[in-house]
Amino acid sequence: MMKRQLHRMRQLPHTHPVEQRLEPAKRAAHNVHKRLQACLQGQSGADMDKRVKKLPLMALSTTMAESFKELDPDSSMGKALEMSCAIQNQLARILAEFEMTLERDVLQPLSRLSEDELPAILKHKKSLQKLVSDWNTLKSRLSQAAKNSGSGQGLAGNPGNYSHTTTANKMETLKEEEEELKRKVEQCKDEYLADLYHFATKEDTYANYFIHLMEIQADYHRKSLSSLDTALAELKENHSQTDPSPSMTAAPSSRVYGVSLGTHLQELGRDIALPIEACVMMLLSEGMKEEGLFRLAAGASVLKRLKQTMASDPRSLQEFCSDPHAVAGALKSYLRELPEPLMTFDLYDDWMRAASLKEPGARQEALQEVCGRLPRDNLNNLRYLMKFLARLAEEQEVNKMTPSNIAIVLGPNLLWPPEKEGDQAQLDAASVSSIQVVGVVEALIQSADTLFPGDINFNVSGLFSAPAAQDKLSDKPASEELPIAMPTPAATPAPAPAPGPAPTSASVAAKESLSAISQGGQWHFRKCNYVFSSQVPGFPVGSGWRGALEAVFLSLPVFARSLYGSLLSTSCVPGTVSGPGDLGK
Missing domain, CATH: 1.20.1270.60 (Arfaptin homology (AH) domain/BAR domain)
Incomplete structure (x- = not known):
């Protein structure tokens, strides 16, 4: 077939x-x-x-x-x-x-x-x-x-x-x-x-x-x-x-918090970051004489709403002028949420070396040299901020915020070490370096006119004006909801401090400005639920230098608090620190 x-x-x-x-x-x-x-x-x-x-x-x-x-x-x-x-x-x-x-x-x-x-x-x-x-x-x-x-x-x-x-x-x-x-x-x-x-x-x-x-x-x-x-x-x-002016409002695709300084300035066509200028202008209007500014925390819900308004509709920021603590908290959050600190990772070691100098003239000269090596955007914003903080310190008789106190609460938000995997000694060094950061920032505030000569117009963009005071945004006390690493003042009056060593003149000044920080017997932290006892042997509750050390502890990253707590309880001896000004030495 x-x-x-x-x-x-x-x-x-x-x-x-x-x-x-x-x-x-x-x-x-x-x-x-x-x-x-x-x-x-x-x-x-x-x-x-x-x-x-x-x-x-x-x-x-x-x-x-x-x-x-x-x-x-x-x-x-x-x-x-x-x-x-x-x-x-x-x-x-x-x-x-x-x-x-x-x-x-x-x-x-x-x-x-x-x-x-x-x-x-x-x-x-x-x-x-x-x-x-x-x-x-x-x-x-x-x-x-x-x-x-x-x-x-x-x-x-x-x-x-x-x-x-x-x-x-x-x-x-x-x-x-x-x-x-x-x-x-x-x-x-x-x-x-x-x-x-x-x-x-x-x-x-x-x-x-x-x-x-x-x-x-x-x-x-x-x-x-x-x-x-x-x-x-x-x-x-x-x-x-x-639409409002593009310089006043962030573009829908632009972010404000958590984005690098250079990217933020480029997207919005600004010289000074929007949160920095907006918060400074609001504080100049309403908050310069507010006691404990940057130290006392605002309600978490108000702070969250302020940050969202900052990113979506800055035209509506006037309503927050009557709550300077919320404005100060928004400024601190912006600085801390930067991917790289305003004073930069690259110059971290140089800032530390400048802080370690004992002679004031040499220290100031070293700080001026490091400032000169900052990127242009970082230098402009640091100069703007330091000029404002120096202006804030001029009202210290009323607001109780001396350059030292300001440095204690703001320093860790301006400079921190790069995160590196290391042994216990490296982590201890990172914790102790926060004290040096406080010294650097305090020196920058005290010498703002020398390090950053010339007058400054805080309304750089010309978009802000002094708004009229408004009613408080919330009936809740400012300390009802606290962000991470901020102390909660006790609801009842603090007991009289235990007698301690005779205070020096520096510690007396520190005590007057920081006594509100160290009230009560315990410190409470939202989110991490960590309780730090104030009964450190040999350090009477209410002392100025005790409050300074505890405030530094509160501003440290979470991973370093336990290390620094052990450092306070084991290595500090009464009389070795005379006041907040000595913390950077």
């Missing part, structure tokens, strides 16, 4: 090169048509209006239109939603037009090619194959009949008998059938070859279907992009007319 089929294949005409491309072309046209049809979002064969109604983009436009009715049409969101509704409607119509063109110029021709034109050619091929097979069979029968006729004539010796006549008639009939089949084969072959040549001449046309597909897609995307660009330009123009 297999030999017979192989024989028939060999008897077929020589395969034309174009013929080999028929079947792959038919499969390609069929598969592409099927997948392309599945990409259509509208109803196939429908007119424009019916097709548009079925598109998801039109459903989105309808939803936006319904939602827009519930909004204030003059609000920013209302205007944006209204324009978005219109553009989605326009995009839906562009899509419907694209799909109708795609059906007419690509899908329908591909369907005709895969369902009509190529199947007709392949049908002629099968007909030719059958005719050739029948013709070959008939030729075999005719050849066999001729052999039988010659053999019978030789044996009978009588060519005129009946058998010879019958064989001759049969051969004549076979010859006629063979001639007829041969004619049909030639006719079918001509038709098939004509189809092949027609296919070969139209292959470029078929290839243009796919080129036209990409042209239609490109035109669709160009129209969509043009509509979007026009709508976006109009939307941004209308939106910018209602």
Whole structure:
């Protein structure tokens, strides 16, 4: 059986090169048509209006239109939603037009090619194959009949008998059938070859279907992009007319807290960080004579709301002016949440070396040299801040915030060591270095006019003014909710301090300014739930230098508090520290 089929294949005409491309072309046209049809979002064969109604983009436009009715049409969101509704409607119509063109110029021709034109050619091929097979069979029968006729004539010796006549008639009939089949084969072959040549001449046309597909897609995307660009330009123009100055408000994509100083200044086009300038201007207006500024904590909820307002709508900051402790807390949070401290990691060791100098003149000269090596943005903001803190210290008789006290609460937020994995000795060194940081910041405040000469206009951007005082933001006491590492003053009056060593003049001054810090018998920390007993042997509760050390402890990172607590309880001896001013030595 297999030999017979192989024989028939060999008897077929020589395969034309174009013929080999028929079947792959038919499969390609069929598969592409099927997948392309599945990409259509509208109803196939429908007119424009019916097709548009079925598109998801039109459903989105309808939803936006319904939602827009519930909004204030003059609000920013209302205007944006209204324009978005219109553009989605326009995009839906562009899509419907694209799909109708795609059906007419690509899908329908591909369907005709895969369902009509190529199947007709392949049908002629099968007909030719059958005719050739029948013709070959008939030729075999005719050849066999001729052999039988010659053999019978030789044996009978009588060519005129009946058998010879019958064989001759049969051969004549076979010859006629063979001639007829041969004619049909030639006719079918001509038709098939004509189809092949027609296919070969139209292959470029078929290839243009796919080129036209990409042209239609490109035109669709160009129209969509043009509509979007026009709508976006109009939307941004209308939106910018209602927006405040970009220097006053952070851009939606911009962050304020937790972003590097350089990035923040570049995004908002400022010289002084927005939280620094805003908080300083509010404190200059309302908080310069507030007792315990930067030391007493504000309510956590108020502080959180202030920070969110700072990042989203600085125009609304005036309402917080009546709560200077919240403003001071927002400034401290900004400084502490910087990825790199304002005084930089790179200069950390240089600041420490300057703090270790004993001679005041040499120390000031070293500090001035380190300041000169700060990056421009850091130097501008540090100068601005130190000028303000020096102004704050001028009111120390009222606010009880001396340069030393300010340095104790703000120093760890301005400079801290890079985090490194190390042994116990390295962690101890990092804890002790916080005391040196306090000394550095205190010296910067005391020598602000020398280290940063010249007057300064605190309203650098010109966007702030002295707002009128407002009512308190919350009826809750400022100490009801405290951020991490801030002491909670006791609700009841503190007992009289135990008698201790005779205080020096420095410790008396420290006691007057820091006594409020060291009230009560325990220190409470939110979040870490750590309790630090105030009954350190040999250190009477309420002493100035005791309060200074404990305030430094409170400002340390969480990981170092336990180390520093052990340091206080084991290595401090009464009389070795005379006051907060000695902590940096």
